[in-house]
Every structure is written in C-alpha cells, then in structure tokens.
Amino acid sequence: MSDRPAQTAIEAIGLRKSYGSMTVLGGIDLRVTRGTVFALLGPNGAGKTTAVRILSTLTPPGGGTARVTGLDVVAQRKKVRRAISLTGQYAAVDELQTGEENLRMMGRLRKLPRAQARRRAAELLERFDLTDAARRRVGTYSGGMRRRLDLAAGLVTDPDVLFLDEPTTGLDPRSRRAMWDVVGDLTAGGVTVFLTTQYLEEADRLADRIALLDAGRVVAEGTAAELKDRVAGQRLDLIATGPDAYDALTAALGTRTTHRDPARLTVGVATDGGAAHVRALLDELDPAGTAVERFAVHDTTLDDVFLALTGRAATPDRPGDQTPEQTPDQAGKEASVV
Template sequence: MAHRPAIEASGLEKSYGAVKVLGGVDLSVPPGSVFALLGPNGAGKTTTVRILATLTPPDAGRARVAGFDVVAERRRVRRAISLTGQYAAVDETQTGEENLRMMGRLTRLGRAEARARAHELLERFDLTGAARRTVGTYSGGMRRRLDLAAGLVGHPEVIFLDEPTTGLDPRSRQAMWEVVKGLVTDGVTVFLTTQYLEEADQLADRVAVVDGGRVVAEGTPAELKERVAGQRLDLVLGDIAGYQSVARHLGVRLVRSDADRLTLGVATDGSAAQVRALLDEIDPERRAVDRFTVHSATLDDVFMALTGHGAGSGSRNGGGEGGTATGGATGEKTGEKETAGV
C-alpha cells in the first residue's frame, strides 16, 4: 500500500453538451509529493479536480484517490481528501477559531478534540493573534490560510488546491507557498492546479501541462524546461517589418513571441558560439536586431513550445470547461466547502 500512487487516473473524459472538456487524461501522483496541473483557463484543470474529488463523474475512464475508486467508493474517497478552491469558503460572520472548531465537529471530532485541533492549526498558520476576530475583518491572505487550515482539520491524506493563490498579492502568495511546502513535509500529497508558471516551478515535484483537455507533457520542472533547451535567446527587433521577417524565418523554433514589444525568443544552449551563429543566421546584415539577451528557459517557454500560446491565454477547447463557473469545483458561489469525512 505504501507504494501505490496517491492519485491515479486513466483515460478520463468529460463533455458538457457539444464541448469536450477532457479528452483522455492519464495521471499518476506518488504519495507525499506536490503535483501541479498547469494550464490556461478552459484547459480542463478544474474539471479534472472535480472528477478526482468526486464532485463530477467522468463520462469515461477510471480514477482512484488514496486507493479508492472515485465513483464506486465515493464516500471513502471523501473521507481521505480535502478540497480548497480559488476563493475562501469560510464563514465571515464567525471568528477564525469558531470556523475551525465547526469544521472539527463536522469531521466527527469531539468538542475537546475539535478545540485542540483548532488551536493547533491557528498556531501553525500564524493566525493565533486573529483567532477571535471575525473572518470578515481578515485580509485576503489570512482568509486563504484559514480556508486551507479548515481543510486540514480532519488529517486528509490528499489535498486538492484548485488555483489557491488566485487574487493574492505577491507577499500573500509567497506565504501560501511556504504553507504548501510544509504540508508535504508532513506526508500529505498535494494536487495543485495553477495558471502561475512560477508557482508550479517553486512547488511541484512533477508538472503535467494540460491543453485542450489533454495532457501534452509531464515531468519535473527541470525535465520540461530541458525539452525547449536550457537557455532562451530573446531578440528585440528594430521595427515591425523586421519582427515579422525574423518570425517567419524562425517558424517552429520560436518559443516566445511578443509583437507589442517586438520581441522573439528562440531556444539556445547559451554558448557564445551558438548565439553568434543564430544572430548571423537571422540578421546577416546586422540591421534587424536592435538588442538581445540570454535567459534560462522557463515553464512559459515550455508552454509556448508545446501549445503554441502562453499560459495566460485561453485553451483550444473553446473555453470555460463546459460552462462551469471559475472555481466551480469548490462551490464557492454558494459557499459550499467539500470536507474530508462529511
């Protein structure tokens, strides 16, 4: 049992009307790791989470979470997981401590045990000083930390974080990253969906890139970046005519393009010899390129190379993941929160 995947899925498919949101997703997530599902809006990320968290049945394929089938053993899956979505689903009229004690009671803890667990989590998430303030007075980052703490009350084996840092400022996002790293130290498996490339790079042991309802690449962040070479040469062109000419010449070798900034990116090994050769190839008369810089490859380069668009762009499946609301997996539009054991 110790060697079984914490999450495994094979051939997951899901359609909403005429829109096929998932077209055969395969995943395997080892226990005690952070797995990031990376993709633009409409790529199928939230729908995948909804299926794995038992909120939506797949049209085809199978999935097991914590060793249990998400359809046949739905109740057992729910006892083993926690799900935190894009917006905090906590009661703003209660205090932070009251929210956690309530969650403890919902997960069948006794009164004393629920109180002790609430105090433990408030301290862990640096919320002790705000424990008796109503959540309506909390900052966005504090609410997200409390929301995550509420999901951990029942000691879940697997926690799903569906775009957990959406809308947070950089400092709050960094604080959430530290919290996620701490979860893995405790042996929890974290399944993270995100549009933030840096977030996946910082947190994930493995990353699956999803586009148009299919996994188009999977590996460690370093492995994925190696697929588009270790370095990127950015070229700033002098005018739009030069930009268009060089873009046509480079064709499929482009890993980045920004017409507004007249900038093109091409993979390189970073050596002076190859950089000189590329410059001589694309600008033999030394008139088109205004300036250039060499950067380490990023996950954004991976995205561009694999999908033809950046991570912030819409997916090719027609968008919207079958018309579900953003973050629909957690029911935040109604305040619903899926909790282990409820």
C-alpha cells in the same frame, strides 16, 4: 493495481468528461506518488478544474477510472472523501463568523467531538499565523489571511491527499510565498498535494512532477527540469529595432518561437547557449544587421515550455474565466469536501 496503493496516492487511466458536444477531458492518464506535490498546468478551459472535481468525487467521470489512496472515486466515493480535502479557487469561509468559529464549525462537520474541534482550531490558527486574528470576523481579513484560513479549514482532519485548485489566485506575492511555505511543510509531513495553477513560477517552485494539460489532453509530463530540457536548455531573446523588424523576426522564426513580447519588441528562440549557435542564429535572422538592436541569453522557463507546447503564453486567471462546469455559484460551493 493491487501493488500500487502503497506508493501511488492518485491514479487516473483514460479519464474522460464531456458537457454536451464539448469534450473537456479527452482521456488523460495521471499518476501521483504519495508525499509529493503534483502540479497540473494548463490555460483556461484546458480541463484542470474538471480533473480536480472528478478526483475529489464532486463530478462523476464520463469514462475511464480514477483511484485516490487506492479507492475508486465512484464505487468508494464516501471513503475517498474521508481521505481527502479540497481547497478551491475561492475562499469558502463564512465572513460573518470569526476565524476560530469557522475552524470549530468545520471540525464539527467532520464529526470531531466539541472539545477536540476546539483544540484542533487552536492548533491550526497557530500553524497558519492567525492566532491574533482568531476572534475577528473573517470579513475583516485580508485576502492572504482568508486563503490561509481556507487552507486551515481543509486540514482539520489531516487528509492523506490535499487538492489545491488555483489556491493563490488573486494573492499578492508575499501571501503567495507564504502559501508555498505551507505546502512545503505539508508534503514534509507526508501529505500528497495535487495542485492546479497558472502561475508557472509556483509549479516550478513546488512541484515534484508537472503535467501540462491542453484542450483536455496531457501534452507533456515530467519534472520542471525535464520539461525545460524538452524545449531547450536556454533561450536567446532578440530585441528588435522596431515594430516592422519585430514582425519580420517573428515571421522568420515561425514555430521555433518560444517567447513573444510585442510591447518590448522581444522574441525568443531556443539555443544551446554556445557562441557558435548564437552567432548562427543572428546571421540567419538578421543577415543585414538592421533588425536586432541587442540580444540576451536566458535559462529556459516553464513559460517557454507552455508556449512551445500549447502555442500560447500562460496568463493568470481573470475574473469570469470559468470552464463549462465551473460557474461562479459552484466555485464557492466546492471549496471543501465534507
């Protein structure tokens, strides 16, 4: 791998991890190019957080190897930690301190001289639009402001690699979009971002490459466009005339189903979008013309990819959905690597 560090920010080969008899990672391979956004998608319990914990040196692997900025995460753990930053699912800022105090404290923990820590705090507060709230206690901040402060705390020392583990969980759409803008600015400046998320729109918007993790294994990898093309270029949504018709359509499609919405009596199937193919599907699935009330053709989304490759729909995280290694107490402790 001697010729790879200049181009590769993260590389994992055969990465494995088990907790007792439960296999969380079953031997995954990952490679992330420097200065890009790499998104790791997967349902709850798929192993996303475990992968992040191993790559950020918080948890030793059970097997395989991993390098970050060319450094082995086990043998060169301290050097890896100096090159990275981690923002976890839950904001790890002190609510009793002000925003400014939090950032200055983080700077001092990162061995910055006092004056430099103060200057860096001011720069980050301005960058994340928090200057007006700098001297307010963090306990008075909104969720979006806390997440921005949390991310700012992880950038005190300009990391080469930034791990974002479910960074926008619980944020409103406006705050989520603001975080997306920040990530775009970071990669434009040369930072490599390793993102885990269940918000598929987020991965579609931000990621240069995406890996889909299911039951501890990578089941697909590529750009968003490549993954969508792997399932189908477009999707035909059939809106059923009633619950019985919906069940009949779903049963007829079987594993070809790429989208299900029982509440709206809607089921989706891959199509090339051409009139001939759409007509053929309608003739096959509803020969009597009584099951389909109406239909629509849409571009394939990452949700369709997710459902087609994992057999279930993607859903945002819910409180209490932790993998074996991710307890609520641990979640608050792993937010930054110091």
